Amino acid sequence: MAEGFDIDHLAKLARLSLTAEEKALYSSQLNQILGHFQALADADLPATIDDARVVNEDALRSDEPGLVLGAEAVTRIAPASRDGQISVPRVVDDES
């Protein structure tokens, strides 16, 4: 299959564990989707910004602080928490 992507790499980036059948299925579906986009990309359109997706500054919010959830509510929706913080498996960024 001449696809412009690597299904194993994509699955890894998306944190998905796929079976061989799923890989084949999603590869073919992704190819179809990319085909649609290729058709769009091939269309001869002027290279301008889409006005329909442009807003002016009226669409901005004013710098007024609003309500917060509170640490109790934030931690309640997390699988695990401790002392008002969300608890996750150890991620190491520092010198080791």
Add this chain to the structure above:
Amino acid sequence: MSNVPSDWEVVIGLEVHVQLHTRAKVFASSPWGFGKAPNEQVDPVVLGLPGTLPVVNREAVEKSILFGLVVGSSVPEHCSWDRKNYFYPDNPKNYQLTQKDFPVVVGGQVEIELPGASRNVMGEHKFIRIHHAHLEEDVGKLSHAGSGSLVDYNRAGVPLLEIVTEPDLRSSAEAEAFLRSLVAMLTQAGVADCDMEKGQLRCDCNVSIRRRGADKLGTRTETKNLNSISSVRDTVIYETARQIRELEAGRSITQETRGWNAELGRGYVLRDKEDAHDYRYFPDPDIPTLKISRETVARLAKLVPENLYDRQRRYVEKLGLPYTAASVLVNDRALAEWFELAVAAHPTNPSGIANLVANDLLRDLAASAGAAGSFDEAVPAQVSLSSCPIKPAQLAGLVKLTDEAVISKQQAKEVFAEMFKTGQDAAAIVDAKGLRQNSDTGELEKIVQEVIADPAVAKSIAEYRAGNEKAINALKGPIMKRTQGKANPVLIDQLLRKFLG
């Protein structure tokens, strides 16, 4: 700074992340600030909960545009936001909202000043080009505890302007000078506070080396998350030496992400977030492209303060200030404006005013306030003039009294201290303390003539008459002594010149 062997050249580019001075977050209305209990400044939009939509904060956009105007960038007609996708717990919704293709600031430059040969001498000036700056959201803060990590999302969603330079910097000293200049510009325009201790300014530092004269850039490394000017300087010195060592040993440089251990003074390779460079950016479907009106740009342009080096040139060239005083004043906009108000009240001696402001006033303000933290450990934190007991016109009054020789420079110090303590006018203090100098010409003439007649000063008189101007000073001491320091120095000088003719 000249630890680089002359046949190697170091090339540095910086990515400076600055938290903008706003009250609410950049895409949400949650407030933010330093020192709050964990997760107390979080709302559903920050967490990206289902059904929420981000809306861009006007103030964050305007502060970004203002920065663009400060560095002379052309403000684009449009800007837009993209999703940068990655899984990491500091990021509550698995993507960060940022600007990839259409950032809010494009181009511009920052003037820098390198250290001179001594403190009194101005160093070389250079311009460092800004590639672009984009407005994005900050991420949460991780701390590591035992076998797990803890996440605080208070910082997530704080407006962050990432300022990216061209690879124009050529030494650790230039990197340092750039950051000083940038911090001064950001704070003076009110764009950001740049408080290092609160993590409001963090820096990624790209370093590569090449043979001097080579066109092609060498392989670079990126040292991430530096939170002080000294860390940036030390990283450049360390990374330059390391890369030279590698290349001279016949090895090659690996393009890698590194960290910096400020305590141990050494860098280390970061274990990369898996596939961290594959962010699969795409335009954020929730935030429409923003059209930036020219009216807004014109309104913000009026808020751009005088560039600090333009101000410094004006002080030295037009007001005749010594470089040392000028360079201190221009670093702090409020202080410079305070100084200018004093000059307006007494325009004939800007240097006299500058010296009092840059030395005595700053010293006493710092002592009375206790300095707060700044990103730059080498430069004292900005002092607060709002609580200054002396008003600009009052300081001008003190300098005027000295210029008119009503009091001596020595006495001016004493009066200044009293003014700082009480907030009284200089003239009132001078009168209350009976400091007005003796300007009785008749009595002074007699003393001057007696001193001139003293054989002990004959040699100095001969030297003065032979053309050595400075020799006249040897006669002033004895006259001052006889008047118990109350004689007017200007009058003494006039009388001496008259009698020695």
